[in-house]
Amino acid sequence: MKVMLVEDDPVSLALLKKALGKSDPNVITARNGAEAWERFTSEQPRVVISDWMLPSMSGIELCRKIRAEKTKGYTYIIIMTAKDQKEDVLAAFDAGADDYVAKPYDIREMNARANTGKRIIQLEDTHQALQQKLIISRTKVRTVFDALPEEIISVDRKIRLDSINKAALKIMKGSYSEIIGKPCCQLLEESESDFYENTIKQMVQDGFKTRKTSTTLDRYKDANSQEIIKERTIIPVTREDGAVQTVTIVSRDITEAHQHSEEIRALNQKLKKISSELIKKNLTLESTLKNLERTQAQMAQSEKMASIGQLAAGVAHEINNPTGFVSSNLKTLGDYQTDMNRLIEEYQSLKTGLKTLPFGSLPESISAMIAKLEATETEIDIEFIQDDVNELIDDCREGTERIKKIVEDLKHFAHPGEDRMTETDINKGLESTLNVVYNEIKYKATVVKEFDDVPVVYGFPQQLNQVFMNILVNAAQAIEKSGRITIKTGQVDQMVEVRISDTGCGIDATHLPRIFDPFFTTKDVGKGTGLGMNIAYNIIKKHNGDIRVESAKGKGTTFIIRLPIYNEPGDAGTPDGGVATSA
Template sequence: MNNSPQTPVFTDLLLDTLSEGVLVLDACHTITYSNRAARYLLGYSNAELVGQSLHAHLQSRHRDGTPYPVNESPFSWLHRGGAFCFIEDVFWHKNGSPLDVEITANPLSEPAPGAIVVFRDIAERKNSQAKLLKAFQDLDALNLRLDKAHGQLLQNEKLASVGQLAAGMAHEINNPIGFVSSNLNSLEKHVQALLRLVDHYERLEQDGYIPVAKCEALTLLKQSIDFRYLRDDVQDLLCESRQGVERVRKIVKSLKDFSREGNEYQWSEIDLHHCLESTLDVLSREFNGRCELLRDYGEIPHVFCLASEINQVLMSVLLNAAQAIGERGTISISTHREQDNAIIEITDTGCGIVPEAMPHIFDPFFTTKTIGAGTGLGLSVAYGTIQRHGGNIEIDSSPGKGSTVRISLPIKPGEVAK
C-alpha cells in the first residue's frame, strides 16, 4: 500500500462518494472518523461526531425510548473480536428521531485497534415492507369478504333452489291431489249408495222376504267379513282420507306461500303472521312429537319486505330452535309492535349456547352443531337479510336454559339495500 501524503486524502474522497454512512471507531468505540453520508444521515457535523462514544451518542435508547444497555448492542460483539453483517438496529438522529439502519461492522487491528462501521438508512425499505404487509393483510381481509360473499351466494342459490323446488312440488302435487279429492267425493257417494242398498236388503231379510236358507248363508258371510265393523270403519276411512287430502292441500299451499313463486324479488307489504304459519307448516315434521308450539300473536300491521327472504330467516331460526331441543321441549312465538317496528320473538327450551360462542354466532361458517349437522351459514345469512331490510336480530341464550331470538323489522318502507 502506498503511504504517500495523498493517500488519506484519496481515502477520504473515496469514502465520501459512498451512499452508505461510514464511521471509524477506536478500541473504546469512540468515533474517530465519519464520511459525508454518515453526517448527512445522522444530521451531525464531523466535529459533533468525532470524539463521541457511538453508543452514548447514537444508540443510548431503543426505538420505544427505553434505555439500550451497552451489552445488548450488537457492537458488544466487537469487544470479543467478532464481526457482524446486515444487522437491523436503530441510531438516533440529531433532531431526536429514530433512524432505522442496517449495520455492518468489522474489527480493525491496524494502524490501531478499533472498528469500521458501515450503515445505510432502511426507513424507506421498512416503509415499503410495511405497505406490502398491509397490502397482504388487506388482501387477506378481501379474501375473507369474498369467502363470506361466496358462502352467502351459495346459500342464496341453495335457498332459491329450495324455493323453486317447493313451487315445482306444489304444482306437481296439486294435480294428483285434485283427482284423488274428486275420486274420494265420488267414492263417498258410491259407498253411501251401496250402504243404502245393503240397508234395504237387511229390511227384506228381517221382514221374511228372503228364504231362511239364504238368510243363514248371508248371516255366515256377514260374520266372516265382520260386516258391522266394515260398515262403521269404511266411513271412518273415508273421513280420515278426506282430512289427509285437506292436510296435503294445506301443505301445498304453505309451500307455495313459502316459496312466493314469481315474487322472489318483489318488495311488498306482507303479513308476518302468515309468513310464520307457512313456515311452521313446512317445518311441521321437525316439530312433530317433540316440540310444543305456543303462539302469542299481537296486533302488528303488514311489513314492507321481501317475503321469500323473511321466510328463509324464520325457517333458519325455527329450525335451529327445533334442533336445539332434545327429546321434548317448547317453542314459544310472540309478536308485538314497538313504535315503528314489528317484533318477532322465538324462544326455545333447548340446550342453549355457551358464552364463549356468543360473539361468533353470526359469523359465516361458525356452528355449535356437530360436524355435518350444519353449514354455519343460517344465522349469518339471516343477519345479513335482516340488516338489508333495515332491521335487527339479537340472540339471548344461556347453556341449559334455551335461547331467545328477537327479530325487529321496520313497518314503514325506508331505504333498503336491494
C-alpha cells in the same frame, strides 16, 4: 570524544596532555598548523585546543579553516595565546573560536574549559540528534498530511495561513511559499471563499475561545454550478500551556457520499412506501378473500333455498294432480256410498217387509235367500261397515287436505322465483317454515305457537323464512332430549316482533358477542358451518330490521327479531342492527 591539542612547544604540549589525560587515546596532538589540519580532517576531533602562534599555519587560520569546512558535527575551539589585547581576543572569536585562554594558563582552568567544550559538544550532539529526529517525524507527518484527500489548512488567530497540505493547496491561488503567512480569505479560489470569508471567522474565534472542536456542513456551487457539500471540522491546536496556537480546518468533500445517502434515503422511503402498499394490498386481499368466502357460503345457502323452492314447485305440481283426482274421487265415492247406503236401507226394509208375511206364505226359495242375506249381514257386520266407510272416506279426505297443505307450505316456504320485495305475512311464513322443519323438531320439542294478528312487513319472504328456519333448527339442536320451543309474534311500536325461545343448553356469555360472526360455531366439524346466524343477521339488516339474542347458560335462548311494518312500497323504516345480550 576526541580532543586535539595543537602546540609547537613540546614541554607545553606534554603538560597539556597530562592535564587532559595522558594515556587517553582520545587525546591527539599536532605540532604545527599543517599537521593539525591533516589530523583534523582525518580524525575529526570534536574539541580543538590550539596555540595561536604555530609553524606553517596559525591557530587563527586553523580556526577559520575548520569553520569553513563542512563537518559532521560542531567543533569546539579554544585558542591559547600570550596575546592579551582586546583586539586579539576579538580577532580570535571573529575567526570562529569558542573560547580564549591567555598564556600562561592554569592547567586546572584549561582542563575545566576543555570539559566545558566537551559538554557543549555533547549538548550540541544531542540537539543535532533531536533535530534529526524532528526532521524525520516532520517528514513523516508531512507525507501523511499531503497524502490525505481532505483539505487541511492551519490558520492563526487572524486567519493567516500557518500551514497547508497538498489537497488544500489546489484551492489556493499561489504556490506554498507565496501563500504561507498571508490572510487565508485572499488566497482562495472564488467558489471556496464564501465559507472562509463568512463562516470561518466566527468558528476560528470560537475555537480560540472554547478550545473545542466543531463541525459544520458547507454547501456551495463550484465554477460549473455543481453543488458541492463539504464537512468542515475546526480543530483548535493548543500549546503545552493549553493556549490555542493555531486552528486547523479539515474540509472533507462529502458530495458523493451525501448523494449516495440521499439516494439510499429515497430508496428506503420508496421501499417503505412499497411495503406499506403491499401490506395494504395484502389486507385488502385478505378481506376480499373473507368476503368472497362469506358470499360463496351465502350463495350456497341461497342456492340451496332456491333448489328447495324449485324442487317444492315440481313436487307440488306432481303431487297436486293425483291429490286432485283422489280428492275428487273421494267425493264421488262418498256420494256413491250415500246412494249405496240408501239402497241397502231399501233392501233391508224389503227384507223386514217380507219377514212380516204369515209363515208359509213365502216360497221356500225366498225364505232361504233371506236367511242367507241375514247370515252375510252378520258375517260382514254391515252396520259397522256402513259407519266405517264414511269415516274412512272422511279420513282420506283429511289426508288429501293435509297433503295439499304440506305442498302449499312447501311452496310458501321456498317461494320459488320470488326475487323482489313483497308484502309478507310473518305468521304465515313461520307456519310454513315450521311445517317444513317439523320433522327435525318433533322428536325433541313441543312447539307452542302464540301468534298475534300482526300487520304485514315488506320483504323477501323466502329469505325471512330462511332466518326462521336457521333459528328453529338451532333451537332444536340446542335441546338435548326433550324441551319446548315457543314462537311468539306481536306488534311493538311500528315493528312486528318475532320471539323464538327454546329450553335448550343456552349460550356461553363469552360466545354471545360472536354469535353473528361468520364461521363462528361450537358444533363439531361437519355439523355446523357457523353461517346460520350470520346469514340471518345480514337478511334482517337488509330488511332494516333488528335481531338480537338473550340467553342463559343451561336455561335456554331467545332470538328476538323486529321488522318494520309495511306502510307503502319502499317505506321500510330504519331500525338498528343486531346486538347480543346475556340474560
